[in-house]
Amino acid sequence: MQLGQWEHAGLKFEGISIAGVRTCVTLPQHGLAFDIANGLPHAMGMNTFLLTHGHMDHSAGIPYVISQKAMNSHRPPRFIMPVPMVEPMHEIMRQWSKIEGHEYNFEFIGAKVGDEFPLKANLFIRAFPTIHRIPSLGYSIYRRFHKLRSDLIGIPGDEIAKMRLEGKDPTEERSELIVSFTGDTQIEFLDLSPEVRDSRILMLEMTYLDERKPISSAKEWGHTHLDELIPRLATISSEKIVLIHKSARYSPEEAQQILKRKLSSNDLDRVHFFGC
DSSP states (O other), X not given: OOOEEEEETTEEXXXXXXXXXXXXXXXXXXXXXXXXXXXXXXXXXXXXEEOOOOOHHHHTTHHHHHHHHHHTTOOOOEEEEEHHHHHHHHHHHHHHHHHHTOOOOOEEEEEOTTOEEEEETTEEEEEXXXXXXXXOEEEEEEEEEEEEOGGGTTOOXXXXXXXXXXXXXXXXXXXXXXXXXXXXXXXXXXXXXXXXXXXXXXXXXXXXXXXXXXXXXXXXXXXXXXXXXXXXXXXXXXXXXXXXXXXXXXXXXXXXXXXXXXXXXXXXXXXXXXXX
């Protein structure tokens, strides 16, 4: 198994995403993993796991990662997941605890659309809706920053300094959407979450690429077809669109050839397959 690596704008991603096999993409500098696959070594150093849905190729590794972290005296991991997953996962862990004769420490947090969770001092996570065959969510990472209030633009610097001396804050909080990760979804999630189109980096499920699987199959199984993305590319302002969850029927070389055949040269500059 070969892990993919990809980098843009100072963010480094590592992992693997093959439809029906395993998906786990980490953002090591922030101790974060999108999905967990079957519990892969590169994810063991992460502490926050964002689970998009409960299919095994995305979530089967939860008990194993909990066990490995306990064995290596890591702090208890945090798992954020769709609310309907929480109680079944607790039951799974209750049974594993009985089997192993050990009580584990971990945190399962149920997420709903729009919920926000802290990541670091200036970073937070927000859940957005996706469309799959079972309850599912995508996750966006935002960066908070402060900027001069719009009503003060053009005011001389000495007046701004005076405001600060008087204890008045001349700034306002803003947020920048730096990364969004969809998990498995139909393309129509973009209509439910238009803000995701402005992500600096959009990691987007793209299971089917050509006529071997029609768009109707993508919709039947809650996935996305490349032919559905192409007419929407003009509506997505992301600097980079990173395609994940490619079907194993396409080799990396074949997938690249399909992109070259179907996309314009401008779109080829910003659309990439993760790990290819």
